[in-house]
Amino acid sequence: MRRIIIAIDGPAASGxxxxxxxxxxxxxxxxxxxxxxxxxxxxxxxxxxxxxxxDDALSQLMNTIRLDIEYHEEGNRTYLNGEDVxxxxxxxxxxxxxxxxxxxxxxxxxxxxxxxxLGEKGGVILDGRDIGTVVFPNxxxxxxxxxxxxxxxxxxxxxxxxxxxxxxYDTVLSELEERDKAxxxxxxxxxxxxxxAICIDSGPxxxxxxxxLLHSYYQTRIASI
Ligand code: DC
Numbered sequence: 644m645r646r647i648i649i650a651i652d653g654p655a656a657s658g659x660x661x662x663x664x665x666x667x668x669x670x671x672x673x674x675x676x677x678x679x680x681x682x683x684x685x686x687x688x689x690x691x692x693x694x695x696x697x698d699d700a701l702s703q704l705m706n707t708i709r710l711d712i713e714y715h716e717e718g719n720r721t722y723l724n725g726e727d728v729x730x731x732x733x734x735x736x737x738x739x740x741x742x743x744x745x746x747x748x749x750x751x752x753x754x755x756x757x758x759x760x761l762g763e764k765g766g767v768i769l770d771g772r773d774i775g776t777v778v779f780p781n782x783x784x785x786x787x788x789x790x791x792x793x794x795x796x797x798x799x800x801x802x803x804x805x806x807x808x809x810x811x812y813d814t815v816l817s818e819l820e821e822r823d824k825a826x827x828x829x830x831x832x833x834x835x836x837x838x839x840a841i842c843i844d845s846g847p848x849x850x851x852x853x854x855x856l857l858h859s860y861y862q863t864r865i866a867s868i
Pocket of ligand 1: 655678679681741742772773
């Protein structure tokens with residue numbers, strides 16, 4: 644059977660990465676978390692105390708760091724210059740910095756190149772903000788996942804508690820709102836649905852129902868190719 648490219652875009656904590664991971668396992672596809680790539684760039688910048696508005700320094704950083712993504716059924720492991728940073732890139736300050744650094748042309752250029760290299764052979768599900776619009780505009784199947792911001796904030800809040808942090812719900816909510824605004828209003832590759840994306844509201848759906856729904860769209864699409 645033909646192995647296609649599936650794009651899942653949407654705002655932070657819309658449930659896209661969990662759904663993408665489970666759908667990939669079900670289809671025997673590789674899952675690529677593109678947000679993790681921007682997070683890793685942000686961590687690299689933070690570690691060397693770089694001002695992300697310094698174009699020369701940022702360009703030098705992007706030309707020297709090594710970023711590797713390793714796929715496992717339970718998710719991606721992300722490496723910065725050979726070091727496993729999968730946990731560290733989930734910290735809230737890295738979420739903010741990832742959003743800021745992802746607005747920079749040099750960063751997007753490098754990441755899009757890497758994402759295209761990883762996905763071009765098909766049999767992949769990529770999640771992010773611009774997969775269906777910029778990275779793979781010809782992807783055979785595109786989803787745009789949404790959910791009310793309060794639902795998303797609640798999910799992120801519970802995730803943080805599970806990880807052992809002691810989050811404040813209002814802070815989580817306002818940070819999500821800020822990040823969505825920045826990601827949607829930036830000049831380069833803003834978060835917008837591709838014209839041919841299927842919009843999914845994950846708000847009222849449990850995770851199994853989400854995966855089931857995506858899978859049914861996949862079956863319809865694959866039957867038409
Ligand atoms: O999906 P995430 O929340 O882990 O992504 C972190 C940040 O990276 C997000 O705020 C915007 C940026 N990002 C992007 O600009 N393009 C993508 N394809 C994925 C993420």
